[in-house]
Structures are given as C-alpha cells and as structure tokens.
Amino acid sequence: MKIGVLSLQGDVSEHVSMMRKVVGKAGADGEVVDVKNKNDLNVDALIIPGGESTTIGKLLLKNGMVEEVRRLAGEDIPVMGTCAGLILLAKEVDKDQKTSQYLLGLMNMEVKRNAFGRQKESFEIDLRLDGLKFEKPFPCVFIRAPIIERVWGDCKVLGKCDGKIIAAQQGNLMALSFHPELTHDTRIHEYFLSLVLSK
Template sequence: MRIGVIAIQGDVSEHVESLERALAERGATAEIVNIKHKGIVPTCDGLVFPGGESTTLGRLILREGIDAEIKDAKEQGIPIMGTCAGLILTAKAGDSQVEKTHQHLLGLMDIKVNRNAFGRQFQSFEVGLEISFLDSPYNAVFIRAPAITEAGEGVKVLASIDGKIVAAEQDNVLAFAFHPELTDDMRVHQYFLDKLFN
C-alpha cells in the first residue's frame, strides 16, 4: 500500500504525520511518499492534496505534469482527498476570484467553489462540525477556507456551515474545506483510509 501526498507546497508534513497516526490507530502499514514531480502518482494507491495556496499549487502541478496523472488516478478509482486548497483543485468551476487568477482546476468533482468563502486569514476559526459519517462533532479548523457553492447530482454533501458546503464526496474523491491535519482527531483521515483498506 502506497499513499502519495502532493508535496509541492502546503501542509505536507502535517498530513504525513496524520496519516502515520491514523495508520497506527488501525494497526495498518503503508508507505507514504511525497510527490514533487511526474512519475510517482501512478505508483500510489491513494492521494492527498494538502492545503496551501491554490493558485500556486495548481500552476506547479500543471508545470510538473502531475495534473494529468491525478486525473488518470481518479478515473482508475484511486481514493483522493483534498483539503482546503486541495478542495479547490478538485472542482470543475470556481467563482470570479478563481477565474480572475486563472486558477488551474482538475475537475475531479462536479462542484463549483468560492475560494475565500469565509474571509481572510484573520477570520479563520474552529468549530464543532457535524459530518455525516461521524457520530459526534469534529473540531474543524478553517483557515481562509473555501466552500462549495454548487454540487452536481453525483456529489454527496458531508457537512455544511450556514448553508455553505464544507465537505463533500463524489465517487473516489473526498473534499474538505478545513484542515484535518491540524487536529488530533484522526477520524477524517480514517475515513480516507477506509477507502483504501475496505
């Protein structure tokens, strides 16, 4: 089992640590690799897109030729999880800010995103979030978070705040507007691992 973390920019080490903890919790093992260039994605059984600066991430995965490999992985049913900026990259369409910055989107999910749905960094917050696959609230950390403004028929909404969709799933792709790697609660990472091990 091999899990790849897109390691061009963003919360890479935090995701690696969270994956290691989640694997240990379930008594499972997997190799976790950082993906910085073309050729690694096809060797992975699961992929994680960390938070970061979405415009930069999009530009770099395109430049490195990783974008086509990620799209192929999606078509092959490889589980993919995107968090914060990673959620933005999974989208098919974005708001005017996404369009203005010529944000590269992968179109892995039938969703439209608002890039800074909750405001700037100083408006970041934590909240006890009700997520459909969990039986108790999850302490979700939002930092300059996006939100999903439109979701197609095949998209399963997992969580919302004030009418804004902040977690969703479509086929083998998971998208979260918050940062599960910045909490000690491993349940979101466990849900992702369920897709690999079940």
C-alpha cells in the same frame, strides 16, 4: 499499500504525520510518502493538501503531473483534497470573477475561494458532519477557507457550516474546506484510509 501526499506546497508534513499515525493504528501494511513529481504518483491513494491553490495548480502543470492525477482519479484511486486541494478538485471556481486558477476538474462542484471573508480568515468550530455519520462533532479548522457553492450529479454533501457546504464526496474523491490535519482528531483520515482499504 502506498498513500501519497502531494508535496509541492502547503500543509504536507501534518498530513503525512497524521496518515502515518492512522495507518499504524489500523495495523495496515502500508507507507505514506511525499509526492514531488509524476514518478512519485505510483500510489494507492493521494492527498492534496491545503496551501496556495494557484501556486499548487501551476506547479502541477509545470511538473507534468496533471494527467497522471486525473488518471489515478479515473482508476478509482481515493483522492482527498483539503482547503486548496478542494479548490483544485472542483470543476468550477469563482464563477463571477476572472481567475487564473488552474483546476483538475474532477468533482461536480462549484467553489468560492476565501468565502468566509476577511473578518473570519481563521477559526475553529465543532461541526456535525452528517454525511460521515460520526457520533460526535468534528473540530473543523478553517483558514481563509473556500466553500462549495453547489454540487450536482453524483457529488454528495458530507457537511455544512452555517448552511454553507464545507465537505463533499464523489465516489473515490473527497473534498474538505477545512484542515483535519491541524487537529488531534484522526477520524477523517481514518475514513479516508477505509476508502483505500476497501479498494
């Protein structure tokens, strides 16, 4: 089993480190690798990290990786996007504004960037993620975070913050507004690993 972390820009090392910890804890036979070009996309799962969504989108295009990522998603390979990764997975973003944001367009959701405004650029809050059925709240770290304005079709809400959707799943695809890799709580990465192991 090989789990890739898209390593073009953003919170790469934190995801790699947490995923390696989770794979080891599960006693699973697998490795976690950096994905820097389309030749690295021979993986059984992919994490698209937080960072700058416009930059990551442009680099995906420049490096010829877009169709390969779409192919993986279409073949039921688990893909998790956090913060900027969530934006890239969406079918629609900032609907009322002109934007140069490139989208992979894989999940049935409309996203608003920097949705919590300047006064709340970064904050941490413990939230119940009802769709994940965790026993205890999860420590969610938000950094200039997007929100999901709406979902449709087979895209399901996993959690909310102040009534705003901050986590969703559509089959093998998972999107989070927050940064689970910046906490010491491994439950989200464990859940993602369970999607990989169930394939």
